[in-house]
Amino acid sequence: MRFIDQTKLPMEEVYVTCKTYVEVADVIRNMVVRGAPAIGVSAAMGIALGVKNSKAENVAALKKDFEQICDVIGKTRPTAVNLFWAIRRMQDKFELLRVRPLAQIKQALIEESQRMHAEDIAANQAMGKHGATLMPSSGGVLTHCNAGALATCGYGTALGVIRAAVEQGKNIHVFADETRPFLQGSRLTAWELMKDGIPTTVISDNMAGSFMHQGLVDAVIVGADRIAANGDTANKIGTYMVAVLAKEHNIPFYVAAPITTLDLSLDSGAKIPIEERDSTEITHIREHQLGPDGVAVHNPAFDVTPNHLITAIITDQGVARAPFQVSLKMLCDLKSNGVSVEKM
């Protein structure tokens, strides 16, 4: 498996090759690959790679290896539900196939992960189609973090919607929050959008309010790492702040995420586990130390935006609006039916 190393972008375009599932787990943990949808598909492919490499000589032994692989992959990052969705889907597939010959199981799991890759791209394009109409025909759109091609298998969730709007001839200027501490905005979003020729201005996170106040932002669109049944949305730290600011300035705030990012098992966002990452992400940029030795730091990687701050959630199945409890369930059911029709 090959990954573009997102920790090195945009200064270096370096690829990392993983030959084992343990290496794939490291790549997810260290954010060489990041973004909820990309994490999900990487997990599935990592599992397929682990299964392919397994030296098990019978299905029972393979199942044991498979469980160990899923366990290691599942302990990489806690917030994005796509990781657990992907593991669950691979587990279901294994369960369905457990009476088949070993080689057939291996092949089917590899194909399942490849199918998930293709489905993710299709989901992004569908989100683009559903969301583009919500974008202003001309104006500024602010985004936080990177919910682009790099965060998915291609096209992007929030940036997919922006891309689709631009393809429809809309005249959009993107404001990209730089997104401390990992700088996904200045490093990744700016890089992606500049490649596509979409006008983009990088601002530090603390400028968002000021630009909204000046009337330069007509809409906000972000991705998501996990969406609870009531629409509460976990996304990159700072998303909550942007949502509060959007409300204060009467600017629509959109979330774009595939159905696979929904976690209807949680009734509210309060139950979403929030990853705390290493303090060096705040105290250092690469080798360069910023703050004093021994300074105390908090580094939660995500926050939860309550549903009442969200204008609409754009999914591959359509656009959900409040009450999200109802609308998200409906889109989810549509998807389940769709999936069963395609897959059975």
Place this chain on the structure above:
Amino acid sequence: MRFIDQTKLPMEEVYVTCKTYVEVADVIRNMVVRGAPAIGVSAAMGIALGVKNSKAENVAALKKDFEQICDVIGKTRPTAVNLFWAIRRMQDKFELLRVRPLAQIKQALIEESQRMHAEDIAANQAMGKHGATLMPSSGGVLTHCNAGALATCGYGTALGVIRAAVEQGKNIHVFADETRPFLQGSRLTAWELMKDGIPTTVISDNMAGSFMHQGLVDAVIVGADRIAANGDTANKIGTYMVAVLAKEHNIPFYVAAPITTLDLSLDSGAKIPIEERDSTEITHIREHQLGPDGVAVHNPAFDVTPNHLITAIITDQGVARAPFQVSLKMLCDLKSNGVSVEKM
């Protein structure tokens, strides 16, 4: 004149010595010294230094040099009104003395700048006294940028209030926004407060909302670069965002600034000039490039927080509350009377 180089803190404690007023202007422009009160006193001392070095042989020639010096110093940074206040005070002093012998004028201007230095420290201590009662007896206080000893001639404005509260036995935990792009929070505020043993946690700017939402912040206190007659306050970029978040979470939002930061000639904050600084402050940290080559960037150094988001303005003359138009004018008059009594 010796300055601690604030661009190098906290990794290096290096001092810069200025032998000419042009060097002092550079030190202000390049943010070796920063913070509205410190800029004001540095400007006055820079003018005194320039006057001292002047080769003028009569008062008319000295006046010409003096005007040139004031012009250069006045073009360093546009937002902090303390710079213009300091120049004006030196001009008034010169005007008052213009019939005196040249040596006496030089000496009086040097003494005036030294008096301004002493007055600034006293003002900070007075702000501390007035503001400490507003701090929670126990809890979290969030601050943005650095309004500490480094931003003043000692003790600090916002951090002076925190220091005074801690000296009174209050149990305060400071959350310091790192304050992109110049990182005054993680570099300077954390360094200062750690030296004083005041518990401090650095967070990235985009975490402020999340920590408020978790109930960890009981008050916000910031400094100011210029306050209009109606209380609208220009301060470091991101202050407006923090104020909106404080309002959303029903947390008091305090501004601490000496009377010298008031600009009653402006009826509202809309008229405060906002400095746009070099884009490399966003695209680079020291020599390390963050974003893609040629990326567009905005870098306003300040924003304006409207008066309705401000709970109170703590000055050296007392605490102003809404309607600020009235309360600020009253404190200003008190100060003018006080100054005339002390100085005449």
